[in-house]
Amino acid sequence: ENCYLYAFKDGFIKIGEDVFIGMFCVIDGTGGVTIGNKVAISYHTSIISASHKYGDIEMPPGEQGSDAKGIKIEDNVWIGANVTILDGVTIGEGAIVGAGSVVTSSIPKFAVAVGVPARVIKYRK
Secondary structure (H helix, E strand, O other): OOOEEEOOOOOOEEEOOOOEEOOOOEEEOOOOEEEOOOOEEOOOOEEEOOEEOOOOOOOOHHHOOEEOOOEEEOOOOEEOOOOEEOOOOEEOOOOEEOOOOEEOOOEOOOEEEEOOOOEEEEEOO
16 A cells, blocks of 8 residues: 555566565665565665765766666565665675664575664674
8 A cells, every 4th residue: 555666677576475565665676676486575665776976076977877786575574664665785695684774785594684784783693
């Protein structure tokens, strides 16, 4: 309910089986988003598979284009409420991302990651 999923140009969103996506989520598939099986994505989560370029100080950032590497969320992942996942990230199988986290780098399999930016605090295995 009230989710927004989109993909521009060559982007895509692939969603596996038995996936829960909570209310008010945004999934930007511009760089490609792959979500595995049995994934739970809680409310108000943003998955953003592109980022703006900003290196040229003579040009407004909005006119510099963007990069899009994509995001992969493997099987059996649990993502808490109000999480932001940024471009280029893979969240490994069985990982948990705590509520309110901002994921700026990949999370290994079976890791529990929390914070801004998200950091691994322990492993489930």
